[in-house]
Amino acid sequence: MRALVFAAAVGSFVCGPAWGQECNTIESDAERLRCFDKQFPRASTAAVAGPESAASSPMDGTPPPEVGKPWTLPRFLQNFRLANETAPSGALRAEPAAFSYAKLNGTEYSTSQAALIWEPSESWFPQDTYLARNGWGPVASYSINRNSLPAKKSDVRQGAVGLYGVLFRIAADKEPGEITRKTLFGVLTKIDAAYRRNRVDDTKSMVYTIDNIAESRWLFDGIPYGDKFAWYLTPRFGLQAEDRQHVKSGNPKGETHSLFGQLKADLYPGMISDRMKVSLLIQRYVDLSAATGIDERHDTFSKAGVEFLLYPPRAAAAALQPSIALERSYGADLLNGLPRQGLTQLTFKLKVN
DSSP states (O other): OHHHHHHHHHHHHHHSOSTTHHHHTOOOHHHHHHHHHHHSOOOOHHHHHOHHHHHHSOTTSOOOOOSSOOOOOOHHHHTEEEESSOSOOOTTTOOOEEEEEEEETTEEEEEEEEEEEEOOSSOSSOTTSHHHHTTOEEEEEEEEEEEOOGGGOEEEEEEEEEEEEEEEEEESSSOOSSOOTTEEEEEEEEEEEEEEEETTTTEEEEEEEEEEEEEOGGGEESOTTSSSEEEEEEEEEEEEEEEEEEOOTTSOOEEEEEEEEEEEEEEEETTTOTTEEEEEEEEEEEEEEEOTTOOOOEEEEEEEEEEEESSOTTOTTOSEEEEEEEEEEEEEOGGGTOOEEEEEEEEEEEEEO
């Protein structure tokens, strides 16, 4: 049977016009093309695609599934990131989460400063509004600041929801939106409400914060993690109100209203290494008012450190960005609810975009 089919196919080819010689004699372009189409009809899409593709194309009109497209996380999950705190994520503000483990005088301890942040990539507001043009959108976070060393033990957990975006910007161009290198001056703002629990002091509070970061093209020079020296200054300021709703027996409840300011300097010695960063931070936190029985606080917090990237700096869009750092911190970080302490440690850091 196969021989008969093969013979019929050969006979058809031999008896037919020899490679369209008859069509070549037709002068009209349209008629000549029609002649070629009759002699050499094109195969159907299903025949070209093969039996698997034809079978995968539904007959009800719905488009076939895409083949070969890499699997990605749902957009909701893509909006999560891991950082060290819930500060407004300015151009260089997003610091990696920090983890350390050590043994001191025979006692093992660990520290962690991490925040899981959810922030949608697109604004939820109508496109023609001020909030949408300036990137305003919701943000939610859960943070942990923990130190298990008995003499300096702390454990503060905080969940927050709020809004984040550009409060205003003065730019050399007329384009609204994100703060860029053309920005003369701009302010990134985050307004949130948080539930804070201090598991060591057994304190539960509601915390309301207006957190701002100022950015300007005059506050930096050079390109971070390049082959030359670069520096960035990040001023941060705002207001915070805390309502202590649950305290240990004998401790006062009530509200405090506070003002804070912070200045952070990041230095990038590219001539030494394109993976190195030196950071200096100083923060001042002052209570403007406090409920009866609560002492007003006036504290300064400082931190200095050297960080080394464990991934190529050119891979800035990498999903996982690990690093190691040697840091020294001193004072009370009241902005994040941490008590006064002095600590020098080698930490492993991780930022997840």
